Amino acid sequence: MEKPIEHYWSLKLNNVKEALESNNFQVCLAKDGQEAREIVLNEILPQSGAKSVSFGGSMTVVGTGVYNALKKHPGVEVLDTYDRSISSEDVLEVRRQSLLVDLFICGTNAVTESGILVNLDMIGNRIGGLTFGPKNVVVLAGRNKIVADLEDAMFRIKNFTAPANAMRLDKKTPCVKTGECEECKSPDRICNTWTITEKSFPKGRVKIILINADTGL
Ligand code: SF4
16 A cells, blocks of 8 residues: 555544534545645635634644735735734734634644544633634644543643643743653743633534644644
């Protein structure tokens, strides 16, 4: 067989798609980041009629090119939560405003095989938008985010995602030195609020693109 790994993951992602759909999420499959970007631009964006777009923190939103493409997209107002040319106070204000856009795009820390999203945020704007506010939400999820169950999700997030993100963001937390969660009390602690999204409400509000490639942490 050619490309056995892709074949394995396409079977796995199909099963996860069915589980997510049974939890009222709308789900698309993409073979790679480029296809995920095309689904956002050519299907979800026009179908939603969104005039305003914003983002929760996500390496995948940037890595797939979705962020850059939307910045250049005519007829769409982008509330740019990734703009670091403005003050931190202004970034925070844009993050607040992002909770009222038509289309909010983010990643997820984990997707269980039973079709549940699990996330852990520092500030909370990502899980805020995922949970309530924007009329439509797109979640971009690489195959590396698939885990067996809730326990597996929380273990992965605390023992891999959070320390790796703390390293990426140059945080002054003990996990940056040890590679393990030390349940710190650091002001830089990035682990502050968990969410477990069992279902999309209303049905179809949260649209998930499962990508048959490893993307993000
Ligand atoms: S609680 Fe602190 S030490 Fe643990 S992963 Fe989060 S930032 Fe790192």
